[in-house]
Amino acid sequence: MTTVITYGTYDLLHEGHRRLLERAKALGDKLIVGVTSDSYDRQRGKLNVHDKLLQRVANVRATGLADEIVVEEYEGQKIHDIEKYDVDIFAIGSDWRGKFDYLGDYCEVVYLERTKGISSTQLRSVEDGMLALGIIGAGRSARRMVKESWRVSGVQILGLYSRDIEQALELSQEMELAQPASSAQQIIEESDAVYIASPHGTHYEYAKEAIEAGKDVLVENPITLHGDEAVELYNLAKDRGVVLLEAAKTAYFTGFRRMVEMARSGGIGKIKAVDATFTKLIHDGREVEAPDGGALSEMGTYPLMAIFKLLGLEYESASWDVFRESESGVDTFARISLKYPHAIATATVGIGVKSEGDLVVSGTQGYLYVPAPWWLTDNFELRYEDTRRNRHFFYPFEDSGYRYELAEFVKAIRAGKLTSFKWKPEESIATVKLLEQARKSDLL
Structure with a gap:
């Protein structure tokens, strides 16, 4: 036997x-x-x-x-x-x-071999709790999301669509998905919800099409490149009664949330400064191509997220320094400075400059330190004048972290909540608007 x-x-x-x-x-x-x-x-x-x-x-x-x-x-x-x-x-x-x-x-x-080509109806359990997710895009983020989706209960990747047909076929074969959809409309119609991981400049059109079709939508950051588009999308989602969530994964990590809670609850006294840096060296690909590429659009969401979560949205003034490649006009290094009534903050990003990617939150009684890469927050430390008081906290997470944004998305759908307190629409919109202003600044 x-x-x-x-x-x-x-x-x-x-x-x-x-x-x-x-x-x-x-x-x-x-x-x-x-x-x-x-x-x-x-x-x-x-x-x-x-x-x-x-x-x-x-x-x-x-x-x-x-x-x-x-x-x-x-x-x-x-x-x-x-x-x-x-x-x-x-x-x-x-x-x-x-x-x-x-x-x-x-x-x-x-x-x-995983079963390919199962329809949305077949995917559903008897409790109607299975979510058939369609993907728009076939790049790095889409690949990571497919892998991470296997670790989130109640969701199944139905298939994907990409304007890059060869890339779509390659990813579908590699991940054992059904044949790629022939259009965005097809994948939207066939899916219960849609994850958008296409180039930044296309997020708005795909998200709007999906929302208008009554689908819940998870969009990679930045949700759009223009503030008025972000406002329109969130308002449209509210009107249609669907979930619209920006896939800014750091916001959904337990470690990041605990860090914010610790700082805001007085663990280091009153917060007086936040300095967040995110850089990586990128030499080719869409990240360094005009008009949508650049350090601000690629990474700017994360340091601004830390600032807004720690200090709020009511800053008094903003300024920025942006350095661009003379030929392409793409920003390779930028620093945004914000002044609050009782604090200051800086957000530094770079794709052509490498720096220590840490997060420092300065307070009147001590400071909070999150080591690089802080946007993958798995640990942080409270540090004081008397070093014997220092405390270290650990909150490990799995793999690339995409499962956490997907889990929050599925949770919101199940709960009938159109937004998440972990990354609110007003925070997302404020981030897009500030990044748009900085990206439009004069060349230096």
Whole structure:
């Protein structure tokens, strides 16, 4: 008798899960299904799990495909289970390809190809809780989002569209997605919600089309390049009753939120200054091409986010220094300075200049330090005159962090909330307007 074992969360059980179980069962005579415990899901960074363990086990049992069900509770249990149950084949979805090769020392490892081309209706669970997400764009952000989506419960990538047909085909094949859509309209119509990761200058047109079609929309930052467009989109989303969220991932990290809360609750006294820097060296690609490229459009959202979250939106004056490439006119280094009634702040960005990418929040009793890269906030330190009082805090996150913005998006949809307090429309709009002003400044 050939014994097969497979594992998963099986939250909001849907057709994709069922098909994977069917293919695993077809590999042998007996199928053992491991269902992850609630605590293990949290430990391994699985977000937004809707069903509790007992419900998920019951749903798997109801398929009639599992001959035996076990609960996976800790890292390394797979080896224990394989030996305990004398397993011949370990089967898992191909999105984990290579991850479990080490189990080849204990049994045969089979990576099952993910089911392509499942419709939005087929993706939905019996509780109607599965979200079919369409992607517009096929670049770096789209690729990361597809990978991260596998770690967010209740969402499934339906497919994607990109004006760059070759790039769209390549990404779809690499990530085992359905054939790319032939138009933005098609992917919008077929999806429950849309993630927009196209070039910055196209965000507005795609977001508007999706919102007008009644779809919830997650848009990479900057949400648009023009303040009036941002205002229009948020107003339109409110009128249509759909979620519009800017995918500024740092805002959704636990570490960043805890840092802001610590600073604003008096941990360092009254905040008097915020200095945030984000630079990276980029030599080619859309980031360095006119008219939409540049340090401000590429990275400006993040340091302004830190400033606005720590000091608010009511600054008295703003100034900036912007250095551009003489030939392309693209800004390669910029510094925005803001003056508040009782504080000052600077936001520094660069794609042609490298600097220490840290965040310093100065207060009347001490200061808060977030080391580079602070926008991937996984730790920060409260520092005082008496160094014995210093305190260090750690809030690790998983992978590139895209799962956190996606999880917040799905959470807002489920809760029927059109916005998130973690990155409010007024904060997003203020950021776009300030970046637009700086980008339009005279050449130096």
